[in-house]
Amino acid sequence: MQEWKFRRSEFRRPPAQLEHVDATIRFFEDRVEAEGVLHLVARETIGEMPLDCDGAKVPYALDREYAPGERFTVKVSHVSHPDGVRLEGIYRDVTPGGAPQQYMSQCQQFGFQRILPIVDDCTAKCTFRTTLEGDERYTHLISNGDLVEKRSAGPGRMAWTYENRKPMAPYLFIACAGTWDVLPDSVTYPDIGKTVKLEYLVPPGHVDGARVPMEILKKSIIFQHELTGFVYPYETYRTICMEKSLYGGMENTGNTTIVTQAALIDSSISDARLVYAHGVIPHEYEHSHCGSGVTMETPFDMWLNEAYTVNVERAFLAREFGAAFTRAMDVAGLRMDGGALAEDESGSAPAIVREGVNDPDDVVDAITYDKAPEVLNTLRSLIGAEAYDKAWREYFRRFDGGNANTEDFLKVFSETTGRDIGALMRPWLFSSGHPTVRASWTWAAGELTVTLAREGDYVVPVPYALVKDGRDVASGAFVLDGAMQQFRTKCPKPDFISWNRGCGFYGVLEVEAPEEELVCQVRTDPDAFNRAEAMKMLRDRGAVKAWLELYKEIFADESLDLGAKEAMLSVGVHSLDRRRRAFVRENAAEMHALRKAAAEAIGEAALVASLGGENANGIDAASIVRRAWDKVVLDMLAELNTPGAWAAIEGYLGRAENITARLNALSALVRGESPRRKEVLEAEGEKLRKTTNGYSSYLRIVACDPHEDVFAAIEAEERREGWSMSHPALSRALYCGFTANADRLWTDEGLAWIERTIVKYAQCGEYNALRLLSPFLTWRWFEPGLRAEVKALLERLAAALPREKYPSLGGRIADLLA
Numbered sequence: 001m002q003e004w005k006f007r008r009s010e011f012r013r014p015p016a017q018l019e020h021v022d023a024t025i026r027f028f029e030d031r032v033e034a035e036g037v038l039h040l041v042a043r044e045t046i047g048e049m050p051l052d053c054d055g056a057k058v059p060y061a062l063d064r065e066y067a068p069g070e071r072f073t074v075k076v077s078h079v080s081h082p083d084g085v086r087l088e089g090i091y092r093d094v095t096p097g098g099a100p101q102q103y104m105s106q107c108q109q110f111g112f113q114r115i116l117p118i119v120d121d122c123t124a125k126c127t128f129r130t131t132l133e134g135d136e137r138y139t140h141l142i143s144n145g146d147l148v149e150k151r152s153a154g155p156g157r158m159a160w161t162y163e164n165r166k167p168m169a170p171y172l173f174i175a176c177a178g179t180w181d182v183l184p185d186s187v188t189y190p191d192i193g194k195t196v197k198l199e200y201l202v203p204p205g206h207v208d209g210a211r212v213p214m215e216i217l218k219k220s221i222i223f224q225h226e227l228t229g230f231v232y233p234y235e236t237y238r239t240i241c242m243e244k245s246l247y248g249g250m251e252n253t254g255n256t257t258i259v260t261q262a263a264l265i266d267s268s269i270s271d272a273r274l275v276y277a278h279g280v281i282p283h284e285y286e287h288s289h290c291g292s293g294v295t296m297e298t299p300f301d302m303w304l305n306e307a308y309t310v311n312v313e314r315a316f317l318a319r320e321f322g323a324a325f326t327r328a329m330d331v332a333g334l335r336m337d338g339g340a341l342a343e344d345e346s347g348s349a350p351a352i353v354r355e356g357v358n359d360p361d362d363v364v365d366a367i368t369y370d371k372a373p374e375v376l377n378t379l380r381s382l383i384g385a386e387a388y389d390k391a392w393r394e395y396f397r398r399f400d401g402g403n404a405n406t407e408d409f410l411k412v413f414s415e416t417t418g419r420d421i422g423a424l425m426r427p428w429l430f431s432s433g434h435p436t437v438r439a440s441w442t443w444a445a446g447e448l449t450v451t452l453a454r455e456g457d458y459v460v461p462v463p464y465a466l467v468k469d470g471r472d473v474a475s476g477a478f479v480l481d482g483a484m485q486q487f488r489t490k491c492p493k494p495d496f497i498s499w500n501r502g503c504g505f506y507g508v509l510e511v512e513a514p515e516e517e518l519v520c521q522v523r524t525d526p527d528a529f530n531r532a533e534a535m536k537m538l539r540d541r542g543a544v545k546a547w548l549e550l551y552k553e554i555f556a557d558e559s560l561d562l563g564a565k566e567a568m569l570s571v572g573v574h575s576l577d578r579r580r581r582a583f584v585r586e587n588a589a590e591m592h593a594l595r596k597a598a599a600e601a602i603g604e605a606a607l608v609a610s611l612g613g614e615n616a617n618g619i620d621a622a623s624i625v626r627r628a629w630d631k632v633v634l635d636m637l638a639e640l641n642t643p644g645a646w647a648a649i650e651g652y653l654g655r656a657e658n659i660t661a662r663l664n665a666l667s668a669l670v671r672g673e674s675p676r677r678k679e680v681l682e683a684e685g686e687k688l689r690k691t692t693n694g695y696s697s698y699l700r701i702v703a704c705d706p707h708e709d710v711f712a713a714i715e716a717e718e719r720r721e722g723w724s725m726s727h728p729a730l731s732r733a734l735y736c737g738f739t740a741n742a743d744r745l746w747t748d749e750g751l752a753w754i755e756r757t758i759v760k761y762a763q764c765g766e767y768n769a770l771r772l773l774s775p776f777l778t779w780r781w782f783e784p785g786l787r788a789e790v791k792a793l794l795e796r797l798a799a800a801l802p803r804e805k806y807p808s809l810g811g812r813i814a815d816l817l818a
């Protein structure tokens, strides 16, 4: 049985409801002093009030006993000495030159209690009057609500007071002091005429970098209004740049914080960051609605805040970049090492609705952010889009200004649809794992017989299309609610069935189809996503000859758009088959062999001719697709590993201005045997290290070098001035970057390196170090030799990182071994 520090079943509403907080927070160079008066109303008869303070429950004696309904106050104070390592509560961020110490805050999950004792509970929704005091050289002192007063607070000091009149949970509180430049703007809802003031707070001198994000924000606000009907309830929406954060951003009611590297956009932004910016901006904004407006009741219900929000974010991304492009990206995220499917397959993943957690940060994971939105999509497929949207609107109407939990959600959905949604969704929400569905079909005498089988007791919607001569002749979804079912229909014989386009249900689909059907699907499926899937299925079954034939054919096909070609022809370490993923060493070798065979079949000249270059410099969607295609070609040139190929890669690097184009070329050059590889990396590194984005990308290239000296190179980076293990973006780039090094990770040195690094990194926060476990989630599926090695490695880690001292990381390792 699992041991938890926090259990869902132990959750109860606190003995008194917090209604209002009067707080004063004083920022000094070395400390933060806070004092406050909490206004509460008793829920039961109480003589002392338990408050959360720095991770402990501390009883505060009251002057007398209070009966239910009676109001009382508690005075609290706290002095903290924030550092730049523990990034919760108020913490030290990077300070602009010549400015007073920059302070940021992060209150989710339980950060408020590190500032002041409080009822640190999602249900403690209360109003705030907050006075911030600090050095008058700060440009801003920021908290939630409307700024009602600015005054002097003695020599060299100032005080700003905010009123937040709409009840808000403490996890959404913000208190920061810093130095920023401001880009002001506004947006007006076209249908109702209301105007919202917008501000972007950026590091001094970087206002231009906020212009594109401001446009994304304005589009997001109108898009979200059209999609959900929500109207922003405050006067101002502020976006604040921060350097250090465990997360990409945080919605602090009216004051979204976003890491600078994602918040600012200029020509130096990488494509991944550009796409991320288009996601994180609408995401954090949506939390004004789902999060601030309707708040989860406990961290165990956090999936309710996130799943809906992620789907709004994805809808926006799909509009900006095209549905096919964004869906391919989502699905790649689900399938990757450490992704939601691998978590589920580890056998120790939590359910979406967890029974317990060791650290509240544990819920900030792939299950909450990737699996939960997929499960909502599965629910939409089961009940229909109209019923689904209607139920959500009712949910927001009913719980606006309050809290909701998973049962509330299920109840609203059951009432509005007239179906038992609790029963329908139980295995999806309350158990870990996912369904694996096997699909096959036969046709005889004018009748099609489809056979579907699945494990687990999920009700699974399985979308299909019958394809004949390159056209859909019928489509729909089978609803599978037994272990095995057959569906029969009279129809002409299709060429093939295009199953589960865009990965429609959450889980794994195994298609039983002869090779020639898959070949036909690669050539003629109207759905580009499934053409790429069929290509991967051919790889999985070892049909190399057919795969190579198709590869050449698609490469030469000028009628195909580059996005579809990229999806079909990029060759990763892993293919589709989940069991085959466990052959980590063999898969890396297979990837190299396939890329090389394809490159040789196409020929150096044809590869070079298909590279973009000058036309790959924009920051629009088409340029992003162009660069993704160029990367496929650069990877093949790297595999050719000839002087001609190296010259072509360097030529591309010389022509390209865009950072992603340059990085793709640099990475391709570093992976080959070009005698100039070190020299070019050094020269490019010099330029890249000037920005956090560039620096992170450079570190990932260093960490993914397939050569033996990669470990020495990583050590050299650790010693470089400016690198710090406590800078999440830089340390993640170097350390987590290595987990993508399929060539070196599974060697003896690679495994020893990762073992040492997990122990070292854990001293700097468990949340980051947890990511280094991602390659090992499915270790039980590995071949026996590697399995024994990894088991021993995990056992040594378990001894070095005991659960008592490292509840998240040590707990996860113990679970993986259990």
Ligand SMILES: [Zn+2]
Binding pocket: 283, 287, 305, 306, 309
């Ligand atoms: Zn979120």
